[in-house]
Amino acid sequence: MDNKNYCQKHDQSHFVFKDDTTACLLCINETVEEKEKDETTIFYKILATIPKKEQRLLSKWAGSIYVLTGEWEPRIFLKEVVAKAYRLKKTVDEMLEQIVKEESVRLILSE
Numbered sequence: 001m002d003n004k005n006y007c008q009k010h011d012q013s014h015f016v017f018k019d020d021t022t023a024c025l026l027c028i029n030e031t032v033e034e035k036e037k038d039e040t041t042i043f044y045k046i047l048a049t050i051p052k053k054e055q056r057l058l059s060k061w062a063g064s065i066y067v068l069t070g071e072w073e074p075r076i077f078l079k080e081v082v083a084k085a086y087r088l089k090k091t092v093d094e095m096l097e098q099i100v101k102e103e104s105v106r107l108i109l110s111e
């Protein structure tokens with residue numbers, strides 16, 4: 001049995017994203033809920049790290065999602081970081097470290 005695209009914990013297949021990466025949507029939701037209390041800290045820490053140009057990209061991107069979901073920027077950002085972490089088989093902390101290191105949110109904003 002192919003375990004790679006199957007979540008044992010939730011007993012369901014992974015969702016397949018446009019770029020063929022996969023992740024369990026329930027796992028993503030659970031981790032988002034765990035991290036929600038830190039979402040403001042995470043968001044403003046990243047915002048303070050990246051250059052102005054990246055801040056504008058992030059703000060524009062979050063704005064385009066806000067019109068669909070009505071969620072505020074830190075939540076939108078957290079969800080995407082967590083989803084990308086699962087898709088790339090990294091931890092959320094590793095994702096955040098990479099953003100800080102690269103001074104870029106392109107990794108998060110890319111499909």
Ligand SMILES: [Zn+2]
Pocket residue numbers: 007008009010011024025026027028
């Ligand atoms: Zn799962």
